[in-house]
Amino acid sequence: MKYALVFGAMIALSGVAASTEADPTPPRGGGIAGEAKGSVIDVKAIDVSADGSVHRPRNADGSPASVEFRRMPASICFTQDFPTTKGQVGACGPGEREGALVVACEAEQVALDPIFKQTWVNNPDGTISDLSRWELQNPASPGDCLAAVDLAPLAEAEFQRLTITPSPVTIQPPDGWTLVNVDTITYTSPAPQTFTTTLLGIPVTIEATPDTFTWDYDDGTTPMTTTDPGRAYPHHTVAHVYEEEAVATITLATTWQGRFQITGTATWTPITGTATTTTAAPPLTIHEARARLVTEPLD
Known part of the structure; x- marks a missing residue:
């Protein structure tokens, strides 16, 4: 990991040293805080009221937390071109640059700002005191480089929350009826679906691709699972033959595989686990064609 210095206009994030229940400079609309434990951050929500007051994060047992x-962004303060301190932006003193x-x-990685603490x-009357300035949690390592593998567990959880559009079901003949003892053709679309989201504030693209298709023809036969989405007549590859007259509802369960990509990188990373969608087609009437003798010729 390498570090570089950039000089220019900077936004001040001043620390607060006050004995008050509310932080005078809360993030608008709330935010996310996290307690760093090695490579794991225990994330806590910060609830900001309409009047700007902060309800500080609580521990897992519900007690008030005493650290956030x-x-x-971090900065380095210079005196006569020599570094003196590291801290949050706006922390330099008079005469310091x-x-x-x-x-x-490295390539395929994204940079994260350092963690400040x-x-x-917490006083018995509900107020707080001895509020410290924001300080680097680890002055020896200001900032982190994050690779896709670090986001994989979050991508897996996000994949399970996605609203994937169920695979469409197309039936031939197309008019809501079919015949006994002939092929009833079914097929669907194999097209992947893409979603954009953020993980730890990092923009990513998640792609869901159909992997297997399970057709239930609703006539008591064992559902058929295939990796083939099927094709239309006359090049059809997925079909079913009904043996009796009935009304059936064909359903399709699609299993989806996932992968994700950090925006701006070229590498796709597989997501562990699968997602499933189910589609039910409109009722299908199954007729039996019967031969009849007639006296008049048919036009």
Whole structure:
């Protein structure tokens, strides 16, 4: 991992040293905080009221937390061109020159701002005191490089939450009826579906691709599973023969495989696990064609 300095205009994120229940500079609309435990961040939500007051994060047991973690830009302060301190942007003193600390990552990686920590004391009356400034959690490693493999567990969870459009069902003959002892043709679309989302604030694209298709023809026979989506007549490859007159509802269960890609990179990473959708076609009437003798010729 490499670091670079960038000089120029910077946005100040001033630390607060006050004995008050509300943080005077909360993130608008709330945010996400997390407690870093090694390579794992225990994420907590920050609830910001309409009046701007902050309900600080709580521990897993519901008790008030006394530490908060946030990712935000870091800077280095210079005196006579020598670095003196690292801290959040806007933390340099009089006469010091400020430079942004930028993490230079390898190809196919994305840079994350460093984690800053703020602590305070929860008083019995519900107020807080000894609110510290935001300080780098790990001054020796300001910022991180994140690869797709680091996002894989989050991508897996997101894949299960996606609303995948169920595969369409096409039946031939197309008019809601078919005949006993002839092929009833079924097929669907094999097209993948793409979704855009963010994981840890990083934009990603998730792709869902149909993998297997299970056809239930609703006549008591064993459902048929295939990797073939089928084709239309006369090149059809998936069909079923009904043996009795009835009304049947054909259903299709599609199993989807997933993969994801960090925006701006070229590599796709497989997602562990699958998703399933189910489609039910309109009722299908099954007729039996019978031969009849007639006295008059048919026109």
